[in-house]
Amino acid sequence: MRATSIGHAGILIETEAGSIVCDPWFVPAFFGSWFVFPRNDQLSDDLRERIENADYLYITHLHADHHDEPFLREHFRRDIPILLPGYPTREQQRTLAKLGFTNFIRTEDKVEMELAPGLTIAIHTEVSITDGPGGDSAMVVSDGKTRIVNQNDCRTTDLAALGAHGPVDLHWIQYSGAIWYPMVYEYPDDMMRTLVDNKVESQFTRAMRYVDTLNPRYVVPSAGPPAFLDDDLWHLNVIEGDELSIFPDQRSFMKRLADGGHHGILAIPGTEIEITPDDVTVTHPMPDDDVERIFSEKEQYLRQYQADWKPWLDDLKASWNPPSTDLIATLKAWWEPLLRMAPTLRGAVGANCLIRTGDLEILIDFPNGEVRPFDGEEYEFRFTIPRALVETVAAQKAVDWSNSLLLSARFSAWRAGDFNEYLYNFFKSLSVERMRRTEAEAIRKLNPPTETEPEIELGDYVVQRRCPHRNADLAVFGEIESSDDGDVLVCTLHGWKFDCDTGRCLTSTDHPLRIRRR
Structure with a gap:
């Protein structure tokens, strides 16, 4: 079996019985904040052809660094069989169907399925609201001789089930950050240093726990970090190692793997990993010295990458929506019916949230379920977001502001007290379907069943x-x-x-x- 990195969480898995392309991401995501690192805009023609002519397509979840809508629309045949995770809603299928795709294979959570003689898969799902839009998933692929676990950034809670399919030969796993916290928060540098270090250590510890439990023959650090090429976000790149950022690159986790007695494989876009029961062969798309320079001369590498994409980024920024006269009215008409649907969530937030967009200030009154102009009321949460971004996601009726806006890190935040997951769950659930799930989840968590937990x-x-x-x-x-x-x-x-x-x-x-x- 051969697994080829196509960047970030993207993998092309090829077996004698068929091929699966996973999470092909090429177009920068989240308002042009995230770029694939190392860059994948220079793949060989042969690899691109193999990607676009794969036998199956698997999209783990709907975040834009996995579900690349522009690329999916333009580069795949409409009848390619799509392997759907067994999510409780059909949102992912509807989203892909809107792009014109017609052939869906709906899988059952954790259950092995034979796609062809000699090719089996099992997709494991996580379905909490905090797992992302509609959920997240991981896939186990076997050709009868070797086995790959494509965990990407799925934070599975049932490792026993993930490892129950048999010994793992190749484990692709996220280790780097994929969130805006804590960098966007208004903290002094010394506090930010502590929070960043703790977050990075937490990320590494979690990833190592997965690796230690599955005990694969080889591990491929993947699904991050992104590169930040906009000058406004350049500080989020970890270049020297002491930046206040949760996005260390592959070298850091490769060391952690080695210290833990595991065999790590450094993969860049185009790296092919051929795995058999007895051997593994790693072939990079460039000489090893050039691979090393990506990391040892990282700033120079990123500056050239930035220069190449600057015209695209300038055009993108010019496309963002200008201020409108009815932004508050638009949000009020959209959000207040959703707030009425979610009294448990509103009570769990329990305070006002202020959104600052330049000279326009918008208050979300969670206790009373209202959206109105800010008039000096007390609040416990605050977001400061460029007006153009709020206007753009409002015009799009984006149902998940985590995916469409917050992951861009193009905002700042403040809170009076502790982290409140229900506040963020609100911003991830801006549709009737999603809010029903979010309210139901809040009820389950805050009013749990009376049976004693083992x-x-x-x-x-x-x-x-x-x-x-x-x-x-x-x-x-x-x-x-x-x-x-x-x-x-x-x-x-x-x-x-x-x-x-x-x-x-x-x-x-x-x-x-x-x-x-x-």
Whole structure:
């Protein structure tokens, strides 16, 4: 079996029985903020032809660095069989059907399916609102001799199921950041340094937990980091290593893999990895010295990349919507019916949110379910966003502002207290279908069933098995950290922390953990 990197989370998997192209991303995403790193706009004609003529297409989820709508529209035949994750809604299928695709193979969560003699797949889904638009997924592919796990940036909570298909030969996994936190927050540099370092360590720890559990023969760091070529965002590139950014490149995680006794493979777009039961062969599209220079002379590499794409980026910025006279009225008519649908979510947010767009200030009154001009009211959350971006996503009726706007990192944020996932869930759920799911999820989390959650032993403690944040299995992801101030349980899936004496969540509010000493 051969797996070829096509950039970021993109992989072309080729077997004797057929080929699958996964997450082909080429057009910069999120208002031109994210570019593929290393660049993939110089792939060989042969590889591009193999990508565009693959037997199957698999899109893990609808984020724009995986679901590249312009590329999908222009480069694939309309009848290519599309492998659909078994999400609870048909949003992904409808989105692809709008692009003209007609041939869908709907899979069942975690269940192996034979696509052809000698080619089986199993797609695993995560369906919490925090997993992204409609959910996220990972795929296991086998040719009967070797097995690839394409985990990309799917934060699966059931590692036992992911590894149940058999020994893993090649594990593609995200290790770098894919969020705007903490860089956009209005924190002093010393606090930002601590938050960035903690976030990077959390990312690495989570990825290593996956790798340690699956114990693959080889690991390919993938699905990030992006490159930031706009001068306004250049500071998010990690070049020297001390930047206040959560986007370290492959070299950092390759070292962590080696320190952990695992074999990492550094792949750039065009790198082919041929894997057999007995051997692995890695072929780069350029000499090894040139591959090394991408990272050792990274600033020079990125500056040339930036110069090549500057005309495209300038044209993109010129296309953003100018100010309109009815922005507040548009948001009010759109959002207030959604707020009425979600009393549990509104109560979980529990405060006002201010959106600043230049001289126009918009208040979302979550307790009362209203959207109106700001008039000096108290608020606990604030976003400062360029007016053109808000106008553009409003004109598009973008149902997921995380995907369409926030991942661009072209904004700043402030909050009075702890992280509130329900606030962000609102911005991810700006349609009737999504808001129904979001409200239902809020009800499940805040009014859980009365059945007792199974307990496990962790160090000196007995603790509920599932993390109250996102249901992660603490038998896999739970760790006890001890200090002079007492013991803390850390769920390494997202780095959430809980006081071992009280069960109080130290990361956010309203997520207590049931825990006691043995």
